[in-house]
Amino acid sequence: MSTARRGSAVTxxxxxxxxxxxxxxxxxxxxxxxxxRPATKERVEAAIADLGYQVNISARNLRRGRTGLIGLAVPxxxxxxxxELADSVIRAAEARGLTVLxxxxxxxxxxxxxxxxxxxxxxxxxxxxxxxxxxPQDAAALHVDFPMVLLGERxxxxxxxxxxxxxVEAARAATQHLLDLGRRRIAxxxxxxxxxxxxxxxxxxxxxxxLEEAGLSVDPALVGEAGLWHRATGADTMERLLxxxxxxxxxxxxxxxxxxxxxxxxxxxxxxxxxxxAVIGFxxxxxxxxxxxxxxxxxxxxxxxxxxxxxxxxxxxQEVEPDKPFVQxxxxxxxxxxxxxxxxxxx
Amino acid sequence: MSTARRGSAVTxxxxxxxxxxxxxxxxxxxxxxxxxRPATKERVEAAIADLGYQVNISARNLRRGRTGLIGLAVPxxxxxxxxELADSVIRAAEARGLTVLxxxxxxxxxxxxxxxxxxxxxxxxxxxxxxxxxxPQDAAALHVDFPMVLLGERxxxxxxxxxxxxxVEAARAATQHLLDLGRRRIAxxxxxxxxxxxxxxxxxxxxxxxLEEAGLSVDPALVGEAGLWHRATGADTMERLLxxxxxxxxxxxxxxxxxxxxxxxxxxxxxxxxxxxAVIGFxxxxxxxxxxxxxxxxxxxxxxxxxxxxxxxxxxxQEVEPDKPFVQxxxxxxxxxxxxxxxxxxx
DNA sequence: GGAGCACGCTACATCGTTGTAGAAGCCGGG
DNA sequence: CCCGGCTTCTACAACGATGTAGCGTGCTCC
Numbered sequence: 001m002s003t004a005r006r007g008s009a010v011t012x013x014x015x016x017x018x019x020x021x022x023x024x025x026x027x028x029x030x031x032x033x034x035x036x037r038p039a040t041k042e043r044v045e046a047a048i049a050d051l052g053y054q055v056n057i058s059a060r061n062l063r064r065g066r067t068g069l070i071g072l073a074v075p076x077x078x079x080x081x082x083x084e085l086a087d088s089v090i091r092a093a094e095a096r097g098l099t100v101l102x103x104x105x106x107x108x109x110x111x112x113x114x115x116x117x118x119x120x121x122x123x124x125x126x127x128x129x130x131x132x133x134x135x136p137q138d139a140a141a142l143h144v145d146f147p148m149v150l151l152g153e154r155x156x157x158x159x160x161x162x163x164x165x166x167x168v169e170a171a172r173a174a175t176q177h178l179l180d181l182g183r184r185r186i187a188x189x190x191x192x193x194x195x196x197x198x199x200x201x202x203x204x205x206x207x208x209x210x211l212e213e214a215g216l217s218v219d220p221a222l223v224g225e226a227g228l229w230h231r232a233t234g235a236d237t238m239e240r241l242l243x244x245x246x247x248x249x250x251x252x253x254x255x256x257x258x259x260x261x262x263x264x265x266x267x268x269x270x271x272x273x274x275x276x277x278a279v280i281g282f283x284x285x286x287x288x289x290x291x292x293x294x295x296x297x298x299x300x301x302x303x304x305x306x307x308x309x310x311x312x313x314x315x316x317x318q319e320v321e322p323d324k325p326f327v328q329x330x331x332x333x334x335x336x337x338x339x340x341x342x343x344x345x346x347x
Numbered sequence: 348m349s350t351a352r353r354g355s356a357v358t359x360x361x362x363x364x365x366x367x368x369x370x371x372x373x374x375x376x377x378x379x380x381x382x383x384r385p386a387t388k389e390r391v392e393a394a395i396a397d398l399g400y401q402v403n404i405s406a407r408n409l410r411r412g413r414t415g416l417i418g419l420a421v422p423x424x425x426x427x428x429x430x431e432l433a434d435s436v437i438r439a440a441e442a443r444g445l446t447v448l449x450x451x452x453x454x455x456x457x458x459x460x461x462x463x464x465x466x467x468x469x470x471x472x473x474x475x476x477x478x479x480x481x482x483p484q485d486a487a488a489l490h491v492d493f494p495m496v497l498l499g500e501r502x503x504x505x506x507x508x509x510x511x512x513x514x515v516e517a518a519r520a521a522t523q524h525l526l527d528l529g530r531r532r533i534a535x536x537x538x539x540x541x542x543x544x545x546x547x548x549x550x551x552x553x554x555x556x557x558l559e560e561a562g563l564s565v566d567p568a569l570v571g572e573a574g575l576w577h578r579a580t581g582a583d584t585m586e587r588l589l590x591x592x593x594x595x596x597x598x599x600x601x602x603x604x605x606x607x608x609x610x611x612x613x614x615x616x617x618x619x620x621x622x623x624x625a626v627i628g629f630x631x632x633x634x635x636x637x638x639x640x641x642x643x644x645x646x647x648x649x650x651x652x653x654x655x656x657x658x659x660x661x662x663x664x665q666e667v668e669p670d671k672p673f674v675q676x677x678x679x680x681x682x683x684x685x686x687x688x689x690x691x692x693x694x
Numbered sequence: 695g696g697a698g699c700a701c702g703c704t705a706c707a708t709c710g711t712t713g714t715a716g717a718a719g720c721c722g723g724g
Numbered sequence: 725c726c727c728g729g730c731t732t733c734t735a736c737a738a739c740g741a742t743g744t745a746g747c748g749t750g751c752t753c754c
Contacts, residue, residue, distance in 0.1 A: 025732090028733085031712085036732070037733090057711095058414060059739090062406050062711075064712070064713095065739075077431070078430060102437065102449055119402065235637070286578065287578075290607055290610075291638065292638065370742095403739085403740050405740080405741090410741050
């Protein structure tokens with residue numbers, strides 16, 4: 001079977017010679033061109049099988065000007081939300097004949113900018129990008145000359161298609177859920193001081209809205225900062241909030257990792273969840289269904305985000321409607337109620 | 348013909364024209380060839396900057412016969428261990444100038460075979476492969492004609508470099524840890540009936556060894572099956588074990604996801620961990636440090652596995668020593684003791 | 695002061711595929 | 725019986741880069 005040595009010496013040339021046809025006919029067979037006599041097609045296919053021929057993708061890419069690869073730029077795969085998102089994007093892309101190249105930016109601004117201009121970009125037909133560290137000063141960098149879909153609320157009038165959930169609305173609903181349970185001293189874990197356009201800012205905004213609508217004022221002492229949205233930073237922030245002595249009867253983790261970090265601290269301090277403090281997260285990563293207690297969270301429609309993003313990108317790549325104005329697709333969210341807010345009745 | 352009006356319209360040709368040099372000189376500048384007069388180099392660099400030229404990677408790949416891409420085939424990114432492993436591999440590869448293409452096999456045999464023969468393979472210079480579903484009957488398929496490094500204990504005399512931890516020894520140590528704590532009725536979660544070569548079999552083997560050395564016999568009723576190593580299957584298996592009524596004072600989850608699923612069930616049933624039942628996992632995923640209780644586990648040296656695998660693969664790709672016999676690198680492991688076996692003293 | 699070498703640069707072929715244009719055979723309709 | 729159109733296939737020229745030769749310089753060294 002594996003007659004070919006490394007370097008896959010077999011080219012269309014050799015297949016053509018063996019089948020007694022022109023090289024272009026081999027190409028036509030490989031690409032499913034319709035006007036080929038069945039007999040010829042069979043001969044070519046036999047030759048391909050005999051020689052173990054495989055198309056040289058690099059040559060095809062050069063000639064076609066397309067690679068069939070799309071980039072997916074996320075902060076880190078070790079963050080469960082992005083690992084699960086990558087999983088979904090890869091599946092969606094595969095179903096459409098595309099392959100995904102993952103780039104990790106580590107939420108570092110320089111690396112995010114590199115993704116937009118870097119060399120690697122030339123290997124891909126388009127990019128699905130989840131920017132976290134870019135600020136208004138980087139708006140210009142988003143004006144790229146290749147197909148791109150941005151994940152997250154439209155920022156700086158980003159000149160690209162956007163796929164996002166309604167962060168403000170979802171955060172408001174999450175906060176409302178806590179208010180409905182009678183909680184009044186709701187802390188936030190994961191705020192970004194000074195930020196006005198990112199997910200942190202939008203979710204805090206939803207939190208504020210819910211409180212204000214309930215006639216409550218926002219106590220700054222309850223808003224805990226956390227730069228990176230990891231379990232460790234969530235734990236640190238929770239510690240600080242508890243140490244500060246401020247009264248707290250609920251915690252809103254701006255993502256699940258933060259909430260799980262907070263949960264960990266509460267458990268270590270033997271603070272009853274949800275008895276003394278209720279906790280809600282955001283993202284609905286698989287882990288939230290197995291933590292102790294299980295974590296109430298906001299499900300952002302991950303599959304929907306992934307398939308929509310891939311579809312939008314593919315449409316841009318294929319230039320179905322070249323001058324179609326940029327769209328913003330807002331996906332559905334859902335509050336998944338679990339033990340961390342309503343206790344064991346939920347299980 | 349619609350000459351793509353993407354940014355890549357600029358070629359070396361145009362840069363050469365503008366700088367007043369030959370196209371090869373541009374290539375030489377781009378590739379850091381040393382014998383170029385500073386003045387020439389500057390002129391070329393200026394032209395590159397002016398035109399916003401970027402190398403066409405497809406053309407380079409074709410000419411060079413290499414792509415700078417390596418494949419990483421894992422079951423699923425939504426399994427935290429593989430997401431964290433992918434993270435490490437991507438970083439290690441990046442540090443060596445390589446880009447990683449992730450393929451998800453879903454632990455499905457057909458898809459694992461595809462990875463070995465598929466088209467996509469032609470796009471990469473080599474493959475790092477973590478096979479889970481292949482059996483002895485697939486040994487032949489592993490004889491591939493491209494550089495490959497396998498993750499996991501050498502199986503079927505696999506004709507490739509291997510990077511692995513010592514599964515048997517590590518499982519023995521994990522079991523020993525439980526024995527040292529006085530546990531005698533140690534259940535296993537995640538066994539694969541009939542399997543003899545995979546991680547499951549090897550870890551169960553280590554478990555048996557530890558018990559036998561302690562003069563205990565292995566009670567088949569304590570060995571719980573679980574096909575996929577997910578949280579959900581771990582939970583199911585734990586349920587079954589508890590329902591069976593067999594006496595249990597400890598649980599060895601063959602990976603962390605299984606152990607966390609088991610932990611979830613124990614928590615739901617208000618069984619004290621580690622008071623009544625101690626739990627140990629395997630992989631040391633980040634989540635284990637934040638669960639309630641935190642999970643004792645076996646750390647397999649993930650970073651070491653990733654960097655070693657990339658280094659071995661790179662050596663094969665560069666043919667440093669073409670006929671070097673295949674090596675098997677066994678990485679260090681470590682028992683990370685946390686609350687699920689020794690209680691809160693550990694925190 | 696000529697042989698020999700290190701520079702600095704260029705011309706050309708080439709990697710393996712696919713788009714374009716068109717040739718040859720066959721068929722049916724006028 | 726010839727023209728035009730459909731099939732089927734082929735020759736050739738790209739795609740954009742890099743490896744291989746090789747050609748002038750100008751310098752060193754004896």
